[in-house]
Amino acid sequence: MKNHIYLDNAATTRPAPNVIETVVQCLENIYGNPSSVHRLGVEAEKVVARAREAVARILKADPKEIIFTSGGSESNNLAIKGSAYSLANRGKHIITTSIEHASVYSVCQDLEEDGFTVTYLPVNEQGIVKVEELEKALREDTILVTIMHVNNETGAVQPLEEIAKIIKKARGDKKLPVWHVDAVQTLGKLPLNPKKLGINFVSLSAHKAHGPKGTGALYIADGTTVRPQISGGGQERGIRSGTENVPAIAGFGAAVSNIKDIKQDSRHMAALRELLVEGILENIPGTRLNGPPPGSQHAAPHIANISFAGVRGEVLLHYLEGEGIYVSTGSACSSRKESEHRVLRSMGLKEEEMEGAIRFSFSTQNTEEEVKTVIKKLKESVKELRSFG
Amino acid sequence: MVSSMFLIRYEEIGIKGKNRYIFENQLVANIKQALTSLGRAKIKTMQGRMLVDIGDIDPAAASHRLSRIFGIASFSPVARVKADTDKIYQAAKAALENAMEKEDTAPGEKITFRVTAKRADKSFPLTSMELAKEVGAYLLKNVPNLKVDLHNPRIIVSIDIRQGQAFIFSDKIPGPGGLPLGTSGKGVLLISGGIDSPVAGWMTMKRGVEIEAVHFHSFPFTGEKSKQKVIDLCRVLAGYSGKIKLHIVHFTDIQKAIHKTCQEDFRITVMRRFMFRIAQRIAEKNGALALVTGESVGQVSSQTLQNMLAINEVTKLPVLRPLVAFDKNEIVALARKIKTYDISIQPYEDCCTLFLPKSPITTKPRLGVILKAESRLNVDEMVEDAMGKIETLTITEDYK
Structure with a gap:
């Protein structure tokens, strides 16, 4: 691993x-x-x-x-x-x-x-x-x-x-x-x-x-x-x-x-989240953050949910898997039921935005290097997958 | 009945002519093979029946395996005694009592039964009718709570006299029927993970055709779970055949190329043509003589006769489509019966679902248009490349 x-x-x-x-x-x-x-x-x-x-x-x-x-x-x-x-x-x-x-x-x-x-x-x-x-x-x-x-x-x-x-x-x-x-x-x-x-x-x-x-x-x-x-x-x-x-x-x-110092752990994860969110939103067109922006008091340090327009979340997930990057679509326990997107739907997302949503979630063990790699791989993969849209 | 003997019936092989022995020998081999992990079985053929002596093997386990061997029409746990009336009485009583134990009755309620007898061995002193009557009378006298019903009994005690021996049984378990696997050559099954293809594979195996499966995997368009699903389906099929070879073809590059060069409305047809080309190559490599698919006329828009024609054009092998005239509900019923249904309906994408165009695909593709689109692709090289990246697994029922 x-x-x-x-x-x-x-x-x-x-x-x-x-x-x-x-x-x-x-x-x-x-x-x-x-x-x-x-x-x-x-x-x-x-x-x-x-x-x-x-x-x-x-x-x-x-x-x-x-x-x-x-x-x-x-x-x-x-x-x-x-x-x-x-x-x-x-x-x-x-x-x-x-x-x-x-x-x-x-x-x-x-x-x-x-x-x-x-x-x-x-x-x-x-x-x-x-x-x-x-x-x-x-x-x-x-x-x-x-x-x-x-x-x-x-x-x-x-x-x-x-x-x-x-x-x-x-x-x-x-x-x-x-x-x-x-x-x-x-x-x-x-x-x-x-x-x-x-x-x-x-x-x-x-x-x-x-x-x-x-x-x-x-x-x-x-x-x-x-x-x-x-x-x-x-x-x-x-x-x-x-x-x-x-x-x-x-x-x-x-x-x-x-768990010794929640504040410090939290700062570490929040910095990674910010790096990832900014990196994606700035470098990949057609993306949106589903949830509070970095810096908001309502943003948890470890979860970022992002929609990639024109891409199916599941396909992007497998593509990243092929690169050794493990993420999730929406929530891990969901299947293809109508109820799948209950949370995102209640936030007013459009069908396509829900289909293309990926959840990235951090732990204290993740590093800045990793996030940079993920952004790079995302840029490539989203571009390629969109060409098959 | 706790019995170490099973009487096997195989109706269709029975009507074969001079090469009947080929089918019988194959069936004997298949039964031995199916029981081999449980223990050693001795098998004797006799006048259109087989007698399997399972020795120390657990009868319930043996019965479960026998019920899935193609070629077996039905079978019964059976007692074998010398063709002597006293011995027949005792064995019939045991068989009847055993069957009664399984019946649910209200207190005081009488169980209906009858006796049937067959006499292939005419040297036995009683006629079939007489024997049945005598045994029936004996049972009525010696077993409580019985009532004769010739037309609609709950229990039938059967006696079969052959070659100086009597076979007595009260239970008849259906087998899958068909012909012994391995008597009709080999076919390559295109398996998708859906409901239809495993059923098509099963039906083809039922006609004695050995199956190797080929699955087209398009990571990242389909994930590990859809591959696992196909493996699980093959495990179920292996329960009928002992083992199944599964060839997993990495198909993503071909799909991407098709996507780039072909118009949306006939992409699926071109994709199916590639699948057939690769399946044919696998067939040639493994000595198979046919392709097998789960297609049914008109079920989806890529399964029109026009599409089948366009797809068939790439192969000279016969394409067996055992479900071709089945309705979906008939296929589902069969899938439930052979126990592939619950696996098939698990919701993971297969490679077709993800490549489905947004607008309906053409149901009447013109070959000219397809050939022109394919002329933009380096077909041979793409097939060759896919052939070089095949992962082959041998799947058994307990494959991990």
């Missing part, structure tokens, strides 16, 4: 060497069940506890507010279904946005089938939710607001502080609505302090931040109730039963502990 340029870090990241080491060590040596009362069980329990502390630290939370899950999708499901059903007697209205990840969006649609009412807030042309619409949408019976932090397709950072103020006002001296934030794309890129913002739930995923796949976490603010979606042996304080995925959780802990 030496000469490859990996710019698909929003899909998944390469596990850090010490993460791999931790997982392997754990598989070899810490094979006890954390629920067992003998020494091997206690050892495993300790590994999970250390990881929990590490994840709590990054959110400035208490370890008991962290529940390990199988990843972002499960965390989103647990937070949304778990709170909607436990609060159904207080109201049946939910507010979300038109740009959420499928594991939020589809859950909301399921809940609509089940008698809940959902308001989908619109976004502007940069993919940022219209905050004033939130104010209008809030009702007496609104029990849950679920708005993501960083959009996975465009990198648009949602204005959580403004949203926090509106929700705080709506709550008055009640505790409702509760607020869930899908922060899967946040980890290692931007700081997030749920307590300060009055967020009740935060979803995280390990493999988006150089951890292993198959594990993630849900932050549940102290005092917030949730109905478990998996019942059984009562692990994770009864909220998420099932024997803990100890090696992956340990790897998650290691990955999170690697």
Whole structure:
């Protein structure tokens, strides 16, 4: 994999060497069940506890507010279904946005089938939710607001502080609505302090931040109730039963502990993003950035979504693959369904612009050299592919 | 019935004349080959049937393999006993009880059955009718919850007397029919990843024709996943044939050249002509005598008779189009049956989808126009170049 340029870090990241080491060590040596009362069980329990502390630290939370899950999708499901059903007697209205990840969006649609009412807030042309619409949408019976932090397709950072103020006002001296934030794309890129913002739930995923796949976490603010979606042996304080995925959780802990200076990491990625965006927009005609421009406070440091007019994203993707450059079209989990371009469509893109959209996403491991190579290869490939348009 | 014997029927081979032995020998070889990874089987041919002794092989696994061997019309797990009434009674009872175990019945409900008998060996003392009656009476007396129904029974116990032996069975499993693979030469199948071509390949194999597949890959216009899809389809086909050679032709340069020189409305026809030329070269190299495609008249605009004529013009090999008169729903039904459908419908681009022109292509291409367009291309050199970049894989059912 030496000469490859990996710019698909929003899909998944390469596990850090010490993460791999931790997982392997754990598989070899810490094979006890954390629920067992003998020494091997206690050892495993300790590994999970250390990881929990590490994840709590990054959110400035208490370890008991962290529940390990199988990843972002499960965390989103647990937070949304778990709170909607436990609060159904207080109201049946939910507010979300038109740009959420499928594991939020589809859950909301399921809940609509089940008698809940959902308001989908619109976004502007940069993919940022219209905050004033939130104010209008809030009702007496609104029990849950679920708005993501960083959009996975465009990198648009949602204005959580403004949203926090509106929700705080709506709550008055009640505790409702509760607020869930899908922060899967946040980890290692931007700081997030749920307590300060009055967020009740935060979803995280390990493999988006150089951890292993198959594990993630849900932050549940102290005092917030949730109905478990998996019942059984009562692990994770009864909220998420099932024997803990100890090696992956340990790897998650290691990955999170690697995040030392978010500001510096973020600056590094933002500089690469700026270099790429400017390089493409200036050198390749017929391109447009889908999402906030470099320098904007709403631009995540690591995601740039760009449309190449007259080129099919999938073909460009394969062309770059042939050059050892890995990117994504839109979002990695989409297929050829109508729903494929839901996020870009809600930003008002034309069909052709959506067809030709490519997502570049960075990690701290990417370099300026790589970005320059990518721009050069893009210039060549777009020119050639357009000749076959 | 837990049996280590299978009785194999092969209707069509049975009507062959003097060269019937060729087909029988091939079928014996194919059955042995299909079972070889499970263990050793002994096969005996006898009066238009075959008896397979599977020894220690798991009968369920053997049965699964037999059900996919071309040339087998049907087969039955069978008990073989000496042609002696007492022994026949016992074996018939076992066969019946075994079949009853598989039947779902309400408490107290009686299961309908009948006995059929055939006597190829006329030295057996009872006639077929008498034997069937006797065995039926015995079963009725000795097995509870039974009722005779001659017309629409749930269970049929069959007895076949041949050469001093009796074969008893209660289960008849259909095979794919057709002719044993390898008795009709070899063909080169143009496989795309869609629904039709694998079905066409299967149908051709069913007529005894061995298949080598050729796939045209146009990276970056199609990705790794579409190549994997074709490999997966070949794995399914290999389940019927043991293995399949897959030739992957890197087709991008040719597509680009066509794109540059040819008018949009007959690009597909020119592209198909290149595919046929390359497939013919592969056929010649590998001793194949025909090309096979999944085309069906009028299904898409490149599959009109006019287009077929223009495409056929580049090859002297016969082009087999087993689906030529099939409706799409008939093809889909067959694709489901042979288990290629779920793979075929996975949504990855194939090389044609991406090269589809924006406006409809001509359904009546004039050969003159096509020849003129091709005269601007160095056809021989392009074909030669593609032949030099072929990747050949041997695909088995468990290919990784």
